[in-house]
Amino acid sequence: MSDIVIEKIAALGKAFETQAGALNTRLGELEKKYAREEGHEGGEPIGNALENAISTSDAIRDLSSSFRGKAVVKLTGERADITSGNTTAGAGRSAGTSLVPGHRVAGIIEPYQRVLRVRDVIGTARTTSSSVEYVKETSFTNNAAPVAETTLKPKSDLTFDMYNSPVRTIAHIFKISRQMLDDGPALASYIARRGTYGLKRVEEAQLLNGDGTGQNSTRHYPAGDGFRPRLDGDRRDSD
Numbered sequence: 212m213s214d215i216v217i218e219k220i221a222a223l224g225k226a227f228e229t230q231a232g233a234l235n236t237r238l239g240e241l242e243k244k245y246a247r248e249e250g251h252e253g254g255e256p257i258g259n260a261l262e263n264a265i266s267t268s269d270a271i272r273d274l275s276s277s278f279r280g281k282a283v284v285k286l287t288g289e290r291a292d293i294t295s296g297n298t299t300a301g302a303g304r305s306a307g308t309s310l311v312p313g314h315r316v317a318g319i320i321e322p323y324q325r326v327l328r329v330r331d332v333i334g335t336a337r338t339t340s341s342s343v344e345y346v347k348e349t350s351f352t353n354n355a356a357p358v359a360e361t362t363l364k365p366k367s368d369l370t371f372d373m374y375n376s377p378v379r380t381i382a383h384i385f386k387i388s389r390q391m392l393d394d395g396p397a398l399a400s401y402i403a404r405r406g407t408y409g410l411k412r413v414e415e416a417q418l419l420n421g422d423g424t425g426q427n428s429t430r431h432y433p434a435g436d437g438f439r440p441r442l443d444g445d446r447r448d449s450d
Contacts, residue, residue, distance in 0.1 A: 319401050324408055329415045333431065342377050379428045381413050 349372045354365035385402050392399055423429035 318397065321401075321405070325412065327411050327415050329418050329431075330411065333418070338378060340378065342375055344373060344375050346371050347374050376429065379417070379426055381410050381417070383409060 348369060350368075350370040352368040354367045356365050358364055383406065385406060387398070387402070417428040418431045421428035421430045
């Protein structure tokens with residue numbers, strides 16, 4: 212019984228090998244035929260156009276075995292001059308598919324940024340409150356003068372007052388998707404840099420010109436008195 216089973220298995224193995232060899236042969240023929248035909252996407256021959264035209268030409272196949280006679284092979288397909296390609300980007304054109312694509316400069320070109328210096332000359336400190344109280348000198352009577360020994364010294368005076376300033380918030384936001392941040396990692400640092408500059412520029416404007424109304428701060432330096440020079444003969448005074 213076991214010998215019969217072994218013989219059947221051997222016969223099946225031989226039959227499988229025969230069929231596999233036949234399938235491999237047919238598959239190879241199909242691959243060669245596909246390489247000669249216009250079977251790929253786009254409808255254009257695969258490989259060299261002249262080679263395909265010669266190999267598929269009926270006139271070439273009709274030549275005698277001695278290669279005597281004459282055959283005419285016509286090349287068909289789209290013919291376009293190289294100068295007909297898009298040279299620039301514009302309406303209906305693409306910079307990536309033009310004849311001479313533009314040179315892409317890496318990164319983002321930043322506009323001119325004004326140098327901010329007012330904050331650098333002012334002392335700063337942190338606070339966790341919504342307002343800040345401080346003492347400010349309001350007047351100084353300076354009676355200092357040269358005096359003789361044993362004489363009464365002149366008396367000067369200082370006056371102080373308490374002031375309260377509310378803490379103002381300067382803020383802005385940028386709306387951007389998470390996907391955009393993932394696709395352009397450098398964009399996050401660019402936005403942070405430009406956003407910080409925007410805050411500092413408004414802060415400097417508040418320090419110089421804030422009028423204290425609404426959410427505006429009060430300017431750090433009070434407005435000075437107007438200066439108008441006056442000429443009077445050889446004298447030069449001011450009001």
